[in-house]
Amino acid sequence: AVRFLNSFLKINKCFCTCTKCNPLPYRCREEKYDYYSLPKTSVVIAFYNEAWSTLLRTVHSVLETSPDILLEEIILVDDYSDKEHLKESLENYVAGLRKVRLIRANKREGLVRARLLGASVAKGDILTFLDCHCECHEGWLEPLLARIAEEESAVVCPVIDVIDWNTFEYLGNAGEPQIGGFDWRLVFTWHSTPEREQKRRKSKTDVIRSPTMAGGLFSVSKKYFDYLGSYDTGMEVWGGENLEFSFRIWQCGGSLEIHPCSHVGHVFPKQAPYSRSKALANSVRAAEVWMDEYKELYYHRNPHARLEPYGDVTERRLLREKLKCKDFKWFLENVYPELHVPEDRPGFFGMLKNRGMANFCFDYNPTNEHQVTGHRIILYPCHGMGQNQFFEYTSHNEIRYNTRQPEVCAAVDSGTDYLTMYLCQENIHNIPENQKFIFREDGTLFHLQTQKCVQAESNAYDGNPAPLLRPCTNSDYQKWFFKERS
Numbered sequence: 001a002v003r004f005l006n007s008f009l010k011i012n013k014c015f016c017t018c019t020k021c022n023p024l025p026y027r028c029r030e031e032k033y034d035y036y037s038l039p040k041t042s043v044v045i046a047f048y049n050e051a052w053s054t055l056l057r058t059v060h061s062v063l064e065t066s067p068d069i070l071l072e073e074i075i076l077v078d079d080y081s082d083k084e085h086l087k088e089s090l091e092n093y094v095a096g097l098r099k100v101r102l103i104r105a106n107k108r109e110g111l112v113r114a115r116l117l118g119a120s121v122a123k124g125d126i127l128t129f130l131d132c133h134c135e136c137h138e139g140w141l142e143p144l145l146a147r148i149a150e151e152e153s154a155v156v157c158p159v160i161d162v163i164d165w166n167t168f169e170y171l172g173n174a175g176e177p178q179i180g181g182f183d184w185r186l187v188f189t190w191h192s193t194p195e196r197e198q199k200r201r202k203s204k205t206d207v208i209r210s211p212t213m214a215g216g217l218f219s220v221s222k223k224y225f226d227y228l229g230s231y232d233t234g235m236e237v238w239g240g241e242n243l244e245f246s247f248r249i250w251q252c253g254g255s256l257e258i259h260p261c262s263h264v265g266h267v268f269p270k271q272a273p274y275s276r277s278k279a280l281a282n283s284v285r286a287a288e289v290w291m292d293e294y295k296e297l298y299y300h301r302n303p304h305a306r307l308e309p310y311g312d313v314t315e316r317r318l319l320r321e322k323l324k325c326k327d328f329k330w331f332l333e334n335v336y337p338e339l340h341v342p343e344d345r346p347g348f349f350g351m352l353k354n355r356g357m358a359n360f361c362f363d364y365n366p367t368n369e370h371q372v373t374g375h376r377i378i379l380y381p382c383h384g385m386g387q388n389q390f391f392e393y394t395s396h397n398e399i400r401y402n403t404r405q406p407e408v409c410a411a412v413d414s415g416t417d418y419l420t421m422y423l424c425q426e427n428i429h430n431i432p433e434n435q436k437f438i439f440r441e442d443g444t445l446f447h448l449q450t451q452k453c454v455q456a457e458s459n460a461y462d463g464n465p466a467p468l469l470r471p472c473t474n475s476d477y478q479k480w481f482f483k484e485r486s
Helices: 002-011 026-029 052-065 088-095 111-118 141-150 195-200 222-227 241-251 279-288 294-299 303-307 314-322 329-333
Strands: 041-047 071-078 100-103 126-130 134-136 154-163 170-172 180-183 188-191 220-222 255-267 347-352 360-363 378-381 392-393 399-401 407-411 420-423 436-439 445-447 453-461 464-470 480-483
Touching: 041 052, 041 141, 052 071, 052 088, 052 134, 071 111, 088 100, 126 195, 126 222, 141 154, 141 220, 141 255, 170 255, 220 222, 241 255, 241 279, 241 329, 255 399, 279 303, 279 314, 294 329, 407 445, 436 464
Parallel strands: 041 071, 041 126, 071 100, 154 255
Antiparallel strands: 126 220, 134 255, 154 170, 154 220, 180 188, 347 360, 347 392, 347 480, 360 378, 378 464, 392 399, 399 407, 407 420, 436 445, 445 453, 453 464
């Protein structure tokens, strides 16, 4: 295995030299850095049962693309792997590498505490966290360190390029870098850079402020990381910790940024090696500590989250108080104003149930996560879990599906009777007529443009029940009501 890896690395030493793999703006390539004025970094890479090739590809790419004067060390943290190739063979291989240390956990700690184990022994002034299946791009490190040298309270992420899961080809990242966001399920999302941020930047090489981070790849001053309270040790697995840390950075006086001149490739595994069984608890901890009253919007869309044991958050709330952090309303208004804040008026959100067709609800579940518009609403047995059966009737006469980003609204295409979902309008004064419904006191959903009512029909769409527009009657199949929980 070691012999194969050595030949693999020799063959692929210049793996990323093609044009599409060098997406840096031209000005980034012209940037010059005074290495002697920049801080040194410790690169922390936690792993559990990672494949030999991807783990060592990560290590060698850091060694080969990082200026020696700026790289203090690489710390490999083994979170109690049980694969044979990660035992003596890995120790022997790492022993022959400069600046690489291997430390092992005595029991499974989970991603968060494994990273903290590495951070606790780091010697560098800057902590750089990487996932264990990455490939660093030439010039990736200098921009991150230079920005932190300029502003210690900046937490800086590289642009994350794509490495193909099947072929391991470095595909790069076409177009402008995207920023991180989230939806009200507290799921991380990617978005294009908003116009306000584009106007703020004076150059293509300026950092891009981002509401949230993906979580796996970033640099931070070790001193500032400690000041912010490092990671929440009540969290263990991957999932939710990235949003919690993002909220904390912004609300407690720092800034979270993406540097367009730093690129790191990343393999997105089909299945994470870490169990995500406790990821829900991570999200609940984030909501309880940082989101104030807005946590209710999360719970409305994840009713089962209210029942999730999440441990003691007393210390984290005291940390927020000690650091004099801003509230979540400030975060929404100043950091992420593009995020629509639902109204969630009592009686107008949750499962939209039909009176005539007992226990059937509006259901919207597009098969493609990247194409959430253009699909029809169906009726499906109510499950009370929120998610694809969570709808909101707004004061602007919309039927919104807002558990995901981007948010979509029910509309009726010309010449049809089906309810199809399209993007909601950001400007409430420009809502299309075909998206306007009146939720009347008798429970009917009256479509203004067609002057018809929404009716539940059992064999409406490919043999499935669905809501359709029909002339208004007094039928119970045209009567609807919202219910928050089962």
